[in-house]
Amino acid sequence: MEISEILRLDRAHVWHPCSQQKDHESLPPIPIERGEGVYLIDASGKRYIDGVSSWWVNLFGHSHPRLNRALAAQSEKIAHHIFAGFTHEPAVELSRRLCELAPGKLNKVFFTDNGSSAVEAAMKMSFQYWQQVGKPKKTKFLSLTEAYHGETVGALSVGGCDQYRSIYRPMLLEGFQAQGPDCFRCPYGLHRTTCQAQCFEHLEAILTEEAQNIAAVIIEPLIQGAAGMRIYPPLYLKKLRALCDRNQVHYIADEIAVGFGRTGRMFANEHAGVAPDLMCLSKGITGGYMPLAVVLATDEIYDAFYDDYQSQKAFLHSHSYSGNPLACAVAVEVLKIFEDEKILQTLPEKMTLFDDYAPRFEAHPHVGEFRRCGMVAAVEMVRQKADKTPYPWQERRGYQAYQKALGKGAVLRPLGNVLYFMPPLTTPFEVLEELLDIAFSVIDEVTAP
Numbered sequence: 001m002e003i004s005e006i007l008r009l010d011r012a013h014v015w016h017p018c019s020q021q022k023d024h025e026s027l028p029p030i031p032i033e034r035g036e037g038v039y040l041i042d043a044s045g046k047r048y049i050d051g052v053s054s055w056w057v058n059l060f061g062h063s064h065p066r067l068n069r070a071l072a073a074q075s076e077k078i079a080h081h082i083f084a085g086f087t088h089e090p091a092v093e094l095s096r097r098l099c100e101l102a103p104g105k106l107n108k109v110f111f112t113d114n115g116s117s118a119v120e121a122a123m124k125m126s127f128q129y130w131q132q133v134g135k136p137k138k139t140k141f142l143s144l145t146e147a148y149h150g151e152t153v154g155a156l157s158v159g160g161c162d163q164y165r166s167i168y169r170p171m172l173l174e175g176f177q178a179q180g181p182d183c184f185r186c187p188y189g190l191h192r193t194t195c196q197a198q199c200f201e202h203l204e205a206i207l208t209e210e211a212q213n214i215a216a217v218i219i220e221p222l223i224q225g226a227a228g229m230r231i232y233p234p235l236y237l238k239k240l241r242a243l244c245d246r247n248q249v250h251y252i253a254d255e256i257a258v259g260f261g262r263t264g265r266m267f268a269n270e271h272a273g274v275a276p277d278l279m280c281l282s283k284g285i286t287g288g289y290m291p292l293a294v295v296l297a298t299d300e301i302y303d304a305f306y307d308d309y310q311s312q313k314a315f316l317h318s319h320s321y322s323g324n325p326l327a328c329a330v331a332v333e334v335l336k337i338f339e340d341e342k343i344l345q346t347l348p349e350k351m352t353l354f355d356d357y358a359p360r361f362e363a364h365p366h367v368g369e370f371r372r373c374g375m376v377a378a379v380e381m382v383r384q385k386a387d388k389t390p391y392p393w394q395e396r397r398g399y400q401a402y403q404k405a406l407g408k409g410a411v412l413r414p415l416g417n418v419l420y421f422m423p424p425l426t427t428p429f430e431v432l433e434e435l436l437d438i439a440f441s442v443i444d445e446v447t448a449p
Helices: 003-013 021-025 065-075 089-101 117-132 151-155 162-171 200-213 235-247 299-305 323-338 344-362 397-407 430-448
Strands: 031-037 039-042 047-050 105-110 141-146 176-178 214-219 251-253 277-283 293-298 367-373 378-386 418-421
Touching: 047 430, 065 323, 065 430, 089 105, 089 293, 089 323, 105 117, 105 299, 117 151, 117 214, 117 277, 117 293, 117 299, 141 200, 151 162, 200 214, 200 235, 235 251, 235 293, 293 299, 299 430, 344 367, 344 430, 378 397, 378 430, 397 418, 397 430, 418 430
Parallel strands: 141 176, 141 214, 214 251, 251 277
Antiparallel strands: 031 039, 039 047, 105 293, 277 293, 367 378, 378 418
8 A cells, every 4th residue: 555545544534542633734644564673664664763662562672573473373273262261371371470570469360451451450359359358438549640540431530640631520430639759840859869758748648547438549650651751769669558558458559651671670669679469560561562451469359259159259340352362472472581581681781871861961951850760761851940940831842852853763752841761671772872862852953942
């Protein structure tokens, strides 16, 4: 199909996600023909460094030989079958491996097919658990401002980004929301590397007062992604775990974006040495090959649902594609690649490169902060550096930078005035350097007087 015909049909029939479709009048969607390692290659042959892992999913880049083979081998056996009352080897092997890797006592795996659905399942597990152990008042959830947990109604209810949820507010579940951490604009005048997570007091006050009504706290550990890659200290998680224990409240960790090596460790909670009661995983779980998500739960939570059928305690939550064999087979191969190729051990040198670039970015008159956690980094552009005054959102400085980066051969999709980096973990050192250089040049261009 000719490029012009692809774009004509796209314009006629496709509704793209998280986009104002009118923008495509001036910047049409780019028809991608194939992927090769860390590169996306469009229909005209132009190559783009995938600096955001195609919405944070491609852990090892595109068209990975081992993942290709795993997918093809499983497709020769069976692509899908009902998972209620049936099972298969890839699902049980994936479950075993995840439970061995997960922090704490997470020992049961429930399969869904996307991150929002995993969040919904975890919320329902927590809610139903308290109903079945004699604490029926515990029906509400506590989350953070600027949080992002997905866009289904339940997940959106515990979100905090008004851009995604304001218009749907009449549909949302009632709950509690605490002021989330914002280390760049810390109201205490402290720095994340030396503070005692004083901002935790907001969550602590609400949970302490409303513990009898709260089923669970749900947060994104260490990094609030959609908020602009806001990074906060591990001590916050330590305090949260202790507070939940004191008040009999579940801790749900949404590691959908930060799991699988993104923070430099397999899971973000490892940085704090704590474990959640429920943990949601998706995105990188299949290396970007297939939709898959899971909720990991403790035996304690699982046991509250285990009874005779007549008790009506079963968790009656299902997805047509639960435990899909193709997705599970690829996910198993992802974990084998981590182990065989010692992926986590290759990251420190790349993380150091980000740190080496930090002074250059922070010296720029319109960069307020360069921040990093593991292999995730972000540059926040500001109008006034001294008082951290942001650019008005209407000016779309981040979108301008995105457009210019495309012209230079890089995908750097912005979050407002924040350009961020979440490249494949296997990105070569020299390609990371090129990506960082492109980012600096486009920031310079879009903030020039």
